[in-house]
Amino acid sequence: MSAPEQWSARQVMETYHQSVQTTYGRTPLVFVRGRGARLWDADGKEYLDWVSGGRAGNALGHCHPDVVAALKTQLDTLTFVSNDFYHPWGARLGQLLAEQTGGRKAFFCNSGAETTETALKLARKWGYNRRGAACHEIITFDRSFHGRTFGALSATGQTKFHKGFEPMVPGFHYLPWGDLDALEAAVGPQTCGVFLEPVQGEAGTYPAEPAFMQGIERICREKEILFMVDEVQTGFGRTGRFWAYEHYGVEPDVVTLAKALGGGLAIGACLAKPDCCALVPGDHGCTFGGNPLATAAGCAAIEALDRHALIANAAAQGEYLLGKFREWQARWPVISDVRGLGLMLAIEFSGAQGKTALATCLDQGLIIHGVGDSILRILPPVILTRAEADEGLRLLEAAIAGAVA
Ligand SMILES: Cc1ncc(COP(=O)(O)O)c(C=O)c1O
Structure with a gap:
């Protein structure tokens, strides 16, 4: 054959x-x-x-020649050790991403849906630590897309994707896109975070209005809940800034990134401000997350963005x-x-x-x-x-x- x-x-x-x-x-x-x-x-x-x-x-x-060169070297050096250990390329990619996000810290995984899962678990744990188990609800928006795994699917505000797979994971509340009054009314002691795409991609490319994005940040600050953005598709320079949220003058607590980060290889990262990093050893994990090959590609990809x-x-x-x-x-x-x-x-x-x-x-x-x-x-x-x-x-x-x- x-x-x-x-x-x-x-x-x-x-x-x-x-x-x-x-x-x-x-x-x-x-x-x-x-x-x-x-x-x-x-x-x-x-x-x-x-x-x-x-x-x-x-x-x-x-x-991309820069990514290919890094991968060729890495293939001959080390492709996998699990997260039971350290390796230089994970450290360097964490550092490079921290530089892009004002010191946010990374959790590495392999896909966009896994970054969503990480953000959802982080938000729930953060809510649990602050206000107990009742504080677990996450607000997302109609027409959103956050991935296909059960948590990510449940966060996704499009019922067409839920059909045939119900029941969804409980604890999600979908609101109309752009409606700050609805958000004010929906946030309560049960809410631990708000999660949105700065530009809703899969639904048909709908950028958030600046007033909406800024209003979400204000409400999150007033109500002391996490402001989380899904930059799986919008991140890594796609919108003309490294992060789409930079267009809006806001500073989210949690940012997710996947797709482009690996320059063609599978990798994802959920980045959180240091005081929001609620996940501790035993809470979460991913065998191949942040492996040497994918993180070496990620380092080369970020450096290529800058160099060129x-x-x-x-x-x-x-x-x-x-x-x-x-x-x-x-x-x-x-x-x-x-x-x-x-x-x-x-x-x-x-x-x-x-x-x-x-x-x-x-x-x-x-x-x-x-x-x-x-x-x-x-x-x-x-x-x-x-x-x-x-x-x-x-x-x-x-x-x-x-x-x-
Ligand atoms: C905004 C957003 N979040 C999450 C995902 C899921 O990413 P993946 O397909 O890598 O799991 C996607 C995929 O299109 C996406 O656009």
């Missing part, structure tokens, strides 16, 4: 269907190679990747793309909204034109995401050049022109 990388696209897809559970509605594309903002499929066709590998997973682009000024690039390219989207909105009334922060953008149509445009983009070699039939999500890697921005704009503009004709 030939090596899998020599299999035809059809053979790969058929083998998936035979041997892998159908938990994803996969696009029928088989990718075999990536470099920077480009992917190549099994037939050699080239694509411009405006989703960072998908779901904003790899903000540095494919096979990629956060400023994300801000500049994001502003450029949004400016063009606004021009399209003025030209085509069927575009009902364009929105976003940095390189986390969306175009919304009044009907199903999004679905048609998405199909044309894929056919023409531009990868973007859709939410329902009417929203296009655009999440290019932060290494995007102006030439790659223009190339994608040409393809997207032509696809939209065809879809609205």
